[in-house]
Amino acid sequence: MEFFAEESCGQCFPCRRGTATLLDGVHKLAAHQCSLTYLKELEALGACMQKACKCGLGQSAPNAFLDIVQHHRDEILRSR
Numbered sequence: 770m771e772f773f774a775e776e777s778c779g780q781c782f783p784c785r786r787g788t789a790t791l792l793d794g795v796h797k798l799a800a801h802q803c804s805l806t807y808l809k810e811l812e813a814l815g816a817c818m819q820k821a822c823k824c825g826l827g828q829s830a831p832n833a834f835l836d837i838v839q840h841h842r843d844e845i846l847r848s849r
């Protein structure tokens with residue numbers, strides 16, 4: 770997420786704001802400070818970015834995050 774946040778050109782809002790917000794979410798997950806509500810908001814944001822971002826960078830930026838949440842949801846929620 771640091772890569773995508775750094776490489777976002779800032780032209781469209783979903784990517785410019787979304788990459789920064791997902792990066793913040795990753796930090797919160799790593800610090801075990803992510804509530805279930807916030808996790809759901811991040812997933813919705815990622816799904817929105819896949820559709821609303823203007824180019825492939827923004828559209829693919831949430832993919833790894835969404836895959837990790839999808840496949841490791843139980844571990845993530847247990848570690849809160």
Ligand code: SF4
Pocket residue numbers: 776777778779780781782784785822823824825826827828
């Ligand atoms: S999606 Fe593409 S055009 Fe939009 S801010 Fe990101 S890098 Fe720029």
